[in-house]
Amino acid sequence: MIPPCSGLLGNGDFEHKPKPADMKGTQVLGQHAIPGWEISGFVEYIESGHKQGDMLLVVPEGAYAVRLGNEASIKQAIKVAKGMYYSITFSAARTCAQEETLNVTVAPDSGVLPMQTMYSSNGWDSYAWAFKAPSDLVELIIHNPGVEEDPACGPLIDSVAIKALYPPRLTNKNLLKNGDVEEGPYVFPNAPWGVLIPPNIEDDHCPLPGWIVESLKAVKYIDAAHYTVPQGQRAVELVAGRESVISQVVRTVPGKVYVLSFAVGDANNTCAGSMVVEAFAGRDTLKVPYDSQGKGGFKRAVLKFTATATRTHVMFFSTFYHTRSDDMSSLCGPVIDDLRLVSVRSPRRLRL
Template structure:
């Protein structure tokens, strides 16, 4: 009898222990960090390499490949072309219709995640990478080069429907030479937490502090490519509307940021719009305020005057803000007062010109510290008429 009582007393303690374990398992999500062998520094066995061609499906540790995939070392030459590697000593090249994939475990269902990776063109002209997780898939155009190194880092976001998913990167390009595919390197993942509205701001993530993973020490920023409106944005709830061009997510460690630690550089002129939809009341007046300026990356503006022009739209209102840039940073403030005409108002930012740095790469004005508030109009007091 005494032994049975002891067993009964142990049950609550056992249940409590299980509850703690389950809670720990539920909160132990995948960390914001590079993926296992995300920089491909763990090499295939030499027996599974034919020159640079990877012959085994599982030859690259933590990855599975399909099609013509090459393992490229820094300084590798293809004809007269030198193939640089952005981080470490090795990268992977995807040939025609080739793909590489990795299983991601430890995700939290319903949570949004951003994938960051770097890519570079080689000898093909119109290169596209298809990035897929489960049923979500997007084509990232990489033919436009934004960094002088030839390497750009891209971001892409998805919502986890399971605790374990498979990330697939597939080269959609077809070239006569299968060795003309893009180089890829440096994969990382980050959990995205839904931004909340600030106390005095109807916009979410107006300071752009919530965004994709950025590699420490990387001077290139991270490109946020165009997306369908149903996709989850790495800059949620901001969306990038374009056909083939991107905006650049930059940090205060390498760029001049008007406020906080991050901002957005509009590097694609009129081909790209940065937008967010905000609930509004028709007939009510609102005020949109923002910082527009230079990223301090040598972008000196368009023309002799070095002017950068940002145009903001909301409802039927618009405003142009000009900043005279010398390439060393700085910003000015823009204000737009408008009257809502619908239950939802789209806030839009565009750069009004294409700007290039002296090295020939695209650049543009930075946008930061965006806020929107209701404007309360004081009505004049009624005068009382006195009988004479």
């Protein structure tokens, strides 16, 4: 199956069912029983509303999803362009253990995505993971490395999509790459919960080109269709306080004056309270307070600094942790967007 440069993989939503002869209860028996996919190990085909004991299993989108038991995996061959960067977006829900993880692989790239932190109260999150295509045909593998007592225990997987990433180039108007964060992973059009971008320790190629998620927790990529964003169609929500960081290393000239400007706001997702975004540029810092009503809005901030090295580390994070006021459990935080870094000829000519 050849996917477009942006969209679901073949049967990426798992709505095309296995034949009844390939099923034993919820267990899928045939290696190729799920159209478009190859499976290995104990894989279940779960219908929305299915109960496991007293627990209702949640299907993120549509009517069906798959569940990966211990050491189970799903695999699909994808035609891509050699040397190009791509991101995979998929939704996942934890069903059993606190320490559930998923191993995502497009050889030689591989990453383990931890699922012990659920960022939303819906029971699932969408994740992005990126890779560089080593050839024109690659195999995507999503694997559950779990070793639970119940071999069927494992995460639900739904809605697997791909998107080609085009690394942005520097311009004389912005020394930051992808400063408007418009280039990023696929966002499901009917999923109003955003996409988590994992820390760089889990992914060698960030799904947010130009940036590094330099933290222990993910940041959330949000869209204007479901949230309020300061500019354009995309923004970044810092959902885990000081553990949710994006950064970039920029070429600078020692002794030259630069201006770092950016927008700070809230996503109109009932994330209310006193927020603070901390911005760092080399040795200089700026704390930007923002009093959020949780109904959308933003303010602009400016940090002027003199470069002390040929490379300057620019970094942003939220000082505090926040949860949405409508459920008191979904992690949320300030939104940042329209991040710009420019040099100025003389401090006297700088207008803030």
